[in-house]
Amino acid sequence: MSAISVEELLATSVALATERDIDRLAQQIVLLGCKLCTADGGAIYILDITKSHLEPKAVVWQGKPIAIDYATDVPLREHGQFNTQNIYSYVAFTGQQTYIDSAYQFAGFELTEVYQRDQLLKCKSETLLVMPLRDCNQQTLGVLELFKVRNGHSSSFREVEKVAQAFALQAAVALDNAMLMAMNRHLIQVLDASNRQLEAENKQLRLQRKSSQNYEIIGESEPMQQVYALMDKVLSSNVTVLLRGETGTGKEVFARAIHQHSDRNTQLFVTQNCAAVPEHLLESELFGYKKGSFTGAATDRKGLLDEAHRGTLFLDEIGDMPLNLQTKLLRVLQEGEVKPIGENKAHKVDVRIIAATHCNLEEKITKGEFREDLYYRLSVFPIALPPLRERKEDIPALINHFIKGYCQTYGRKVTQVSPAVMDILMRYNFPGNVRQLQNIIERAVLLCDKETVILPQHMPDQILLDNGAALEASDELPVYTQNELPLKEMVQQYEKKLLESHLRANNWNQTQTAKVLKMPRRTLVEKIQRYRIHNEV
Numbered sequence: 001m002s003a004i005s006v007e008e009l010l011a012t013s014v015a016l017a018t019e020r021d022i023d024r025l026a027q028q029i030v031l032l033g034c035k036l037c038t039a040d041g042g043a044i045y046i047l048d049i050t051k052s053h054l055e056p057k058a059v060v061w062q063g064k065p066i067a068i069d070y071a072t073d074v075p076l077r078e079h080g081q082f083n084t085q086n087i088y089s090y091v092a093f094t095g096q097q098t099y100i101d102s103a104y105q106f107a108g109f110e111l112t113e114v115y116q117r118d119q120l121l122k123c124k125s126e127t128l129l130v131m132p133l134r135d136c137n138q139q140t141l142g143v144l145e146l147f148k149v150r151n152g153h154s155s156s157f158r159e160v161e162k163v164a165q166a167f168a169l170q171a172a173v174a175l176d177n178a179m180l181m182a183m184n185r186h187l188i189q190v191l192d193a194s195n196r197q198l199e200a201e202n203k204q205l206r207l208q209r210k211s212s213q214n215y216e217i218i219g220e221s222e223p224m225q226q227v228y229a230l231m232d233k234v235l236s237s238n239v240t241v242l243l244r245g246e247t248g249t250g251k252e253v254f255a256r257a258i259h260q261h262s263d264r265n266t267q268l269f270v271t272q273n274c275a276a277v278p279e280h281l282l283e284s285e286l287f288g289y290k291k292g293s294f295t296g297a298a299t300d301r302k303g304l305l306d307e308a309h310r311g312t313l314f315l316d317e318i319g320d321m322p323l324n325l326q327t328k329l330l331r332v333l334q335e336g337e338v339k340p341i342g343e344n345k346a347h348k349v350d351v352r353i354i355a356a357t358h359c360n361l362e363e364k365i366t367k368g369e370f371r372e373d374l375y376y377r378l379s380v381f382p383i384a385l386p387p388l389r390e391r392k393e394d395i396p397a398l399i400n401h402f403i404k405g406y407c408q409t410y411g412r413k414v415t416q417v418s419p420a421v422m423d424i425l426m427r428y429n430f431p432g433n434v435r436q437l438q439n440i441i442e443r444a445v446l447l448c449d450k451e452t453v454i455l456p457q458h459m460p461d462q463i464l465l466d467n468g469a470a471l472e473a474s475d476e477l478p479v480y481t482q483n484e485l486p487l488k489e490m491v492q493q494y495e496k497k498l499l500e501s502h503l504r505a506n507n508w509n510q511t512q513t514a515k516v517l518k519m520p521r522r523t524l525v526e527k528i529q530r531y532r533i534h535n536e537v
């Protein structure tokens with residue numbers, strides 16, 4: 001064996017201690033092992049993560065790494081038994097440093113991998129040394145094999161036993177460190193990935209919470225849930241939204257909510273009703289003007305589109321916008337450009353448009369009153385708001401919301417509506433939708449001087465009339481078309497139905513019903529017994 005210089009030993013130590021990549025380290029180990037023990041070649045096998053196989057990691061021949069494609073994994077167990085036939089798995093299993101001096105005469109182990117490699121390298125292995133690589137807890141990490149080929153003067157590895165052992169120990173420590181680091185890196189990656197996933201999920205959850213709870217819009221009914229789901233989709237984009245719905249369904253409320261929950265919420269939410277002002281005024285409102293561009297234009301004036309720069313412009317009643325302005329608006333949507341009246345050049349604006357309409361735009365297009373191209377630009381993301389009569393389950397929550405608000409405004413102590421009022425309002429069709437309900441409650445709160453409950457007499461006459469008509473039309477009261485009964489009986493039947501209906505509306509509370517019907521409670525009880533009226537609750 002050629003003597004190893006101190007420098008070479010130091011260089012070996014440094015090389016092993018500094019390499020962190022397992023594949024490169026495995027190659028270094030074999031290269032250095034060959035050099036220290038004057039081997040012609042060598043191979044390293046490392047235990048896989050399931051600790052069931054030894055995987056070939058690097059093979060070196062005459063000082064150079066060669067491809068390891070020929071080598072296959074070596075199982076540690078076969079048929080449930082430890083695979084002690086194979087030299088690598090034997091060493092891995094027993095931890096015994098093993099020497100073979102005449103590979104082709106030796107019958108103690110299967111040396112299939114060795115013979116295969118010899119065929120590939122066109123040589124004949126003569127002496128072999130297979131060493132276990134174990135960590136400080138004596139757990140096997142892999143095995144290192146060194147070999148010398150038959151060349152007439154090859155010597156046994158036994159001569160370098162001590163050097164080989166010391167080297168294997170050092171190599172195992174380096175390998176253990178590198179594996180721990182790789183494991184750490186892997187864990188950090190897994191943690192990072194799961195953190196990113198958690199962050200994304202949290203963001204999504206925050207958005208969902210916003211949608212169902214934080215829009216500050218009253219209504220939990222199914223049709224409203226569908227609207228919230230659509231709103232969620234447009235919050236993080238600048239897409240133009242078209243809100244459609246009857247008057248008073250809350251189009252402005254929803255437009256404001258979209259702005260407030262979007263990235264633009266630090267900038268202005270500007271509104272303009274396109275039906276409320278004449279054409280020339282609407283144009284100067286929206287686009288602004290230059291000083292002197294028309295009589296009365298004493299100074300330059302910014303339009304609302306510029307006011308809403310980086311914010312949102314809500315255009316209510318878009319269906320009533322004059323055709324000339326529709327063309328100008330289309331340019332804003334297509335080019336993001338605004339040209340104030342009297343100005344030669346257009347300038348860029350960054351504004352999100354939310355438009356609203358209660359009218360049938362498709363019909364207006366057919367009549368030539370609305371530009372089809374503008375319609376397509378505006379209705380990139382239409383949201384239809386349901387009329388109140390299609391989400392009556394939201395009426396009680398809206399009533400409470402408005403009662404609270406108006407009690408604060410007017411200093412009243414109203415807490416609720418009577419069951420009869422609730423019944424009347426639940427029956428009503430609300431052509432004016434939420435706005436109409438809001439007005440009804442405002443009026444009722446104002447009418448309640450000392451009362452804490454809103455009663456039928458606080459309802460507008462029209463609502464009571466409509467309610468009476470609805471009651472008559474419903475099955476709850478008998479409608480006689482023929483005089484098949486004497487009048488007295490007809491009146492009695494009518495009285496019975498009327499009492500039933502009021503009792504139901506007052507939640508079968510007899511005192512309350514008697515009060516509403518302005519009759520003594522005792523008389524009501526007598527009639528209930530006489531007509532055999534039964535509480536349905």
Ligand SMILES: Nc1ncnc2c1ncn2[C@@H]1O[C@H](COP(=O)(O)OP(=O)(O)OP(=O)(O)O)[C@@H](O)[C@H]1O
Binds near residue numbers: 358
């Ligand atoms: N879901 C709701 N929760 C609480 N208040 C609402 C709701 N929807 C509407 N409102 C109230 O109803 C009134 C009418 O709403 P809004 O002005 O947004 O309706 P609109 O559809 O824009 O009406 P129009 O078509 O007449 O312009 C407002 O005072 C608003 O505060």
